[in-house]
Amino acid sequence: MSWISAEQALEVLGTKPQTLYANVSRGRIAARPDPADPRRSLYRAEDVERLVARRNGRRPAQAVAAETIAWGEPVMETAISTIAGGRLLIRGQDAAERAKTATLEEMAALLWSVPFPPDFAAEPSSESETGLLPAYRRIAELAATEMPAISRHRSVLVADATHVVSAFAATIAGTGPGPVHTRLAAHWQRPAATEALRCALALLSEHELNASTFAARVAASTGAPLAASVLAGLAALSGPLHGTASLSMSALVRDAEQQGAETAIANLLRQGQALPCFGHRLYVEEDVRAPALLATFDVPPLFKKLAEAGHAMSGEKPNIDFALSALVAAHDLPHDAPLQIFALARSVGWLAHALEQTETGALIRPRARYTGV
Structure with a gap:
């Protein structure tokens, strides 16, 4: 580059x-x-x-x-979200502004175009464990047993979507009343992180046509159950270039603790390596989600130094993956908390795209340019 x-x-x-x-x-x-x-x-x-x-x-x-x-011109129409002029817009509303107060349930109402926030506390969990592994199992089970989405009324599909997110939330945040972010904070025994978790879930609920969302839309275009779209999104999200990108901060943080932030960053740049969790190709100045999330908690001093040194030396600012890593450090959350938060939040956006794709009735089926023998 x-x-x-x-x-x-x-x-x-x-x-x-x-x-x-x-x-x-x-x-x-x-x-x-x-x-x-x-x-x-x-x-x-x-x-x-x-x-x-x-x-x-x-x-x-x-x-x-x-x-x-690959980061090219738009390939399909959507009324759900876009990144334009340095802002993330969801149904025409500024996502960073909306995330200052919105819950995941309220973001679902906006994304799904329904009049009232859905209740994601209605699903009892049959799993004895919580976390990503039981969450994947539960969504896979629903994908294999639920009705196809094709030729069904939208109101029924919204009920299906609510059921899917409820089941997912139960395996990530546990069961019980109240919005998802309060259940998640209680489950992790981190009540001080409640507000930051609310903001993170709202910010991560949707981000235009990224890799996992495109995978979800492809699944939806076949008429598969809505849970299958979430399962496809989860599969794409699990890659290190997408949902687990924040884990790449671990080595940089470790080196910064030992050598100092400036030295650790300088060593990376001298080796021609990209600075992890800095910059985003779709934003002119910075990933607007990062400062919105960082404003909800006391950023650890080391992360402040990394943000300042990284910007000064690379010209890039921290992105949402940096902010998630800082959140984990600030509140001593589980090491895989970023992916759990990301997956739970984005399931709402995947379902919005699945609903929109189902309404088009079109199958996504591109052709390949053959280069073989």
Whole structure:
């Protein structure tokens, strides 16, 4: 990944500065502060070159399709959410602002377009254990036994969605009355973390067409039960480039404890390694979810130093995975708490996309470009 100055970008594009800034605001070109001069910006060279290629003529359909898969142009329509102008918008509402007060149940009402927040406390758990393993088992069981989503009324599907999240919440946060975040804080015996957990669940409930959401939509497009969409989302979420990204902070934190934040970060950058849990390609300035979550608890001093040194040395700011790691450290949560929080929250968003995809009645079935013998 390479970064170029505004002058270099304008020379390649052959446009006015206003056009460059417009492309940045629309998310077509990533930008970051210049570490050597914070008053100036640098622009991702790959994004600039891609725009030039598009402008220079109609490309073959196969080239267009290949580019859309990896951070490219939109591939499908949705009324659920978008990332635009440096903000995450859910049904037209600013997600960071909404997360200041909203519960996961209230985010579900917004995402599913229902008049009242669903009750996720209604599902008793048959599992003797709690955590990710029983949660995966329970969702897999529902995926194998529930009715297909195709040709069923939306009100029935919303009831199915509520049942799925309730079952998932019971295996993660335990059973009992009250909103999910209070049950989760009580289950982990961390009442002081209640407000931060509420905010984290709200912020993570939806994030446009990421890998796990796309997997959920593909499953939904076949007419499979809604639980199957959640199971597909869980499978994609389990990868280190997605839901478990915050675990990559562990080594950096350990090195920072031993060597200091600046030295630990400098060593990573000298080796040509990316700084874990910093930056996000879809945001112009920073992942807006990170500061929203970090504002809900006392950030440990070491994480403050890492955030400052990381920004100063790389030009990138902490993202939501950094914030989740800091939350775990601040409240001594289970080591896999980020993935548990992520999965429980995002199940609501996956189901919103599954409902929307089911309504289209369209099967997602792209073609592959064969390169074999």
